[in-house]
Amino acid sequence: MITIRPLLILSGVGMMMANPAMAQVYQTYGTHNPADVSPCQTPNCVYPRAPGNPPNPLWPVYWQSNWTMYRVYGPDASKYPPPYAGKPPQGATYQTSYGATLYDSTWRGKSGEGAMEERYDQYCLPIFPLDNHFSCKFISLGDTAYFVAGEGRPTWMPKLCLFSPLNHPPRRDFVSHLPYSAADSARIGPGGQGYSFWVSAQNGYVMQVGASPDRTADGGILFGYGFQANVKGEVMPQSFYFSGYPLAPANAPFVSQNYTSFAATQPSPDIWAEVSGIDPTTLPACQLFDPPETAGGSTNAALKAGSSAPVRAPTWGDIGRWKVRTAP
Incomplete structure (x- = not known):
């Protein structure tokens, strides 16, 4: 069961108001930005x-690869933690959608090194507190x-925005x-290697190695x-595999x-042309982790029973930077 907590907000909101887009830096433990950010x-x-x-x-x-995305949900979701050798186990409630990832570590430009695109067809990445029934792309140069x-996409959402000024494609290593997880590796199957943690x-801070047991209710x-x-x-x-x-x-x-269809082939340079000539400082902040209060379907509008305080669950954008908002 998921524990619903009072609405929490980023402690850096004041700084973000000065330059919202350029202030969007998220903790990724060395994967997408320097280790000292986390x-x-x-x-x-x-x-x-x-x-x-x-x-x-x-x-x-x-490399380039298509993929199938499984969104596992419902009251029994905690019984079916990833990774999955194929489809989620029998008994799990899930939705299937599709997309692709293109990666090139040899790309070089003014913004650094490495290029990557993650394309979500029909359903966007479901890690944000909003309805994700729209197509989207994340492009890192x-x-x-x-x-x-x-x-x-929602009517309030711009077609193009700056997700982060410090979020590079993962390095090859x-x-x-x-951390290595033997339990995750076993669920993948013969020859499997699983690496995961709950933050x-x-x-x-890291609170657990391995995807099982489910730590969602503990704010993980x-x-x-x-x-x-x-x-x-x-x-x-x-x-x-990850928390949505x-x-x-x-x-x-x-x-x-x-x-699926993973291939160590080089993406066409045309892939990056969609954003390569754009000055990121001219773009608006995305507001994906904190959509407008007026956005239809935003969980910020939900109310905890017997309380006037808005409620929400933690997101990747909140990691390590939560601060209680005092209810009026």
């Missing part, structure tokens, strides 16, 4: 491997991450920033990545993007 509990957010653990997988220099909203939204947020050896013995990406926004309208306690 409250790491290991030097440089790198997890040493124990004897008997498999060596860290490495992404190809560039160097340190700059853009968000492109597609067909069906990014899995070093995640406390309250203080940003899951981040995990799975690999699996193919018939040639090559260790390839298997799935990206657990309350309606996103209603996504668990999400898993399971890769």
